[in-house]
Amino acid sequence: MGVRISLYAVDVPPFEQFIDRSLGEVLTDYAARGLDSDRRLWWWDDSRDRRFLAVPGKPLLYADSSANYVDYDTNEPDAFLSHSIEDFLRKQSGHELKSLLRALCGFPPHDFVREIMCDQRRWWIGSLLDYAERAPDSVPGEYSRLAQVWQEVLRPYGCGKSLPSQKTASRDFTFPVIPAEREDPWMSSWTADEASFVVSCFRRIQSQNPRFKAPLGELGIVPETADDWHVWVSEMLESVLRINECLTYEQLAVVSFIS
DSSP states (O other): OOOOEEEEEEEHHHHHHHTTSBHHHHHHHHHHHOSOTTSOEEEEETTTTEEEEEOTTSOOEEEETTOOOEEOOTTSOOTGGGSBHHHHHTTSBHHHHHHHHHHHTTOTTOOSEEEEEEEEOSHHHHHHHHHHHHOTTOOTTHHHHHHHHHHHHHTTOOOSSOOOOOOOSOOOOOOSOOOSBOBTTEEEEEOHHHHHHHHHHHHHHHHTOOOOOOOSSOOOSOOSSHHHHHHHHHHHHHHHGGGGGGTTSSSEEEEEEEO
């Protein structure tokens, strides 16, 4: 599958309230009211090797060890399901947090998470930064900051373009819940100010009607033709600009995962 990037815009205060709920309450609720059966929410009780799976439109499911999933009797108390989401996520990797954010994008009436992109390859970033570096109206220091913000998303991975030397280790960032393991996937977060800065830069780039080209560095799987490349990068630019609709959040954070 290769390395993939996902971005989610989160309104922090309602998210903080949401993760105070119990695992069982949310799993049961999501199975009943989730909208997209492809956005499954699963959590693993390591102590018993038991898996719980919520698929919209189906009863809550569980499986012990290697057994197949069966319906879970929600009237049966379970100590694991009584834990809060926050306590659970703090002990996990970023996969569980990413799964929750993805599920919340299709879980009415909750509207405090927006999917910006999901599991996209990373080479378009090199193309956009290559254009930004040469843009006719770039402001001194702007490109350096833009590259730094995207390096936080890329973490140890390249994007086909040589970027200014930066520490790839994540700076400290604030988010209501940060998993114990942040390296598979690598997780980071932009502040509202950083997100607004990216939107401003990308809107200006878009207004210049650029022709995007492949960066000169080593690339992985990419579009085969110059036209397809331009279309792909343009689509990724449009995806990032969805953040503009979230700048009115009370406290915006844009959370990224790469693995």
